[in-house]
Amino acid sequence: MTDVRPQTLDYDDYREFLRELIGYLRLTSRSFSFRKFSRKAGYQSPNFLKLVVEGQRNLSEESITRFAKAFELSAKEEKDFGHLVRFNQSKSDVERNKNYRLLKRNRPGPAAEIHAAQYDVYSKWYALPIRELSTTPDFKEDPEWIASQFIQSVSIHQAKRALELLQKVGLLVRDTSGKLKAATARLRTGVEVPLAVRNFHRAMLEQAQQSLDKFTTKDRHVSSLTQALTRAQYEEVCERVDAFREELLQNMEDVPSKSTDAQIYFVGFEVIPLTKPPSQT
16 A cells, blocks of 8 residues: 555546555544544445445445545546446446446546557457458458458458557567567456457357358358256366367467468357256256
8 A cells, every 4th residue: 555545547446446545545544434434425324435345335326426525536536436336336238338438438548548449459359350360371451451351341440440459459569570460468357358358259159140141061160069067067167168278279379370271260169057056946
């Protein structure tokens, strides 16, 4: 804990912000307590703040205003704090995506731009396939050419924007000759990235569904099994799928660069419950 007051703009979890702010106030003001905060914010429960920080209570719109006033947040911080609370407490990905867009719009600056770019890389389903396309021998750093390679419609503007995003987050870099190539960088995992990953998976599952009608079994492979599993067996299946995925990545890593007939594929693995756990039936 430092003696620098935490700012909402530096957090993507409002409960973490509150924890850090409480620590700062305890360090710099011996008079701070949960009871005094409740009195200042107008709550009867002396432990309301503690319950919120521990995740046992959520904040209403009224509480957002009360917290902002009690913690003496500036008007700008109160606005950002409100967006952060709504984002964290969203009940669906549709609502969560909407609130995230409002949150990032309120956060100018380089750090916010990188976070937004990371979110967009996953939320735009064609961005990661374009990164993979850059590993093929015939790749051209030409948005029109890139757009023309996709079966599903991708516009020239979308391809151009994806190239910019991939470079911004370090997934595409230039070599010593100035040629664009795939990098081994990984994206930082913040709360916005898992949300974007779900957007990505949702879009790819739609692609997989459409493939059933678009392609014959010669050009696409879809298979599954339906099986009763104990919790231990479920975890074993997930571990084996993860290990198989990593093995595939290692075995196939150099294939595109050595072959002139490479295409970009999405390879999916799903282990999804179809019935309720025995304890809930």
